[in-house]
Amino acid sequence: MNILTQATDNQLVQSFQEGNNNALEILVNRHKDKIFTSINILVKDKYLAEDLFQDVFIKIIDTLRNNRYNEEGKFLPWAMRIAHNLCVDHFRKVKRTPTITTSDDRDIFEVINVMEDGADKAIIKNQSHDRIRKILDMLPDEQREVIVLRHYADLSFKEIAQMTNCSINTALGRMRYGLLNMRKIMAEKQIAL
Template sequence: MKQELQTDSVLVRNYVDGDEKALSTLVYRHKQKIYSFIYSKVLDRDVTEDIFQDTFIKVIRTIKLGKYNEEGKFLPWVMRIAHNLVIDYFRKNNRMPKFDNSGDFNIFSVISDSSLNVEKQLIKDQIDNDLQKIILELPDDQRDVLVMRIYKDMSFKEIAECTGVSINTALGRMRYALINLRKLVEQKNIILTN
């Protein structure tokens, strides 16, 4: 049977058995979707290319080590790896986009006045900085959902697809993230208004 017609799981098995072309077929089959997803988050072709390559290096390593769990869900698994690498990129480069105040989450309604004086701007920057630090203290699954929802303005449907969980699970993680964030804000006595 031609490789183009084989399922992802058959191609993965063939790759494990030493067929290098099987991996090329998998990469070619899913490149557009994965590349577009990464680009939509980082908006930079060079960075997208790097993250795309890192994603497949991780995929190859995991498969070669025999740690790939065969569930016939190759693409969601690769998308999760790409998503985690995107988050790592933002973390490493301290380039988390700023919050936009989208109403629902009062905890994020930080000053949004374009005519901030220097003192207010310093306070706003400190608040943003404090928030980013405490977000890093959240459990990974909660932090990921919160970052995707608030920083990247992704819908819960997109978050669910990206993380390989149900919409209800994504909503639950967001709810717990906000509860835990409020607790951390209180514990650390962070003031979110000027």
């Protein structure tokens, strides 16, 4: 097991494909925080993010077991692309799902407040991370997405451009304007991190 912890992602993938389940466990533990955080920021719902996170690894396992993985040493960007695509699929599905509204056109689930935050969530939240998330939520979707993929998933601008179907210059521009907008929001609302 100790030898596996020193292995590259590609070596772990190969080891898992040869039947070593410990290799997959190491891969998951190595990248779970980045993948989960990115999903969570995109969907803005911890429980939905947990479901999507599980779906990501189910898809990864299926692909690896069927020997269809061919990313050649780019496991994390590949996994992030799967996560991003599952988030997009979720939003497309939600868009097609009719909502139940009250007489004043509010979503019924907002009115009845089905999910309440638990004490563990309040303890886990770090104030500065919470403030950053709130600021990120105020950004346009394209800018927020690039910032999340760059800072939380550590993807290159080339990988972000491929994932979001835009040019590298567009991704760089979205990042620049996103950061400028975050600074502007912090100044206007007098938010200190």
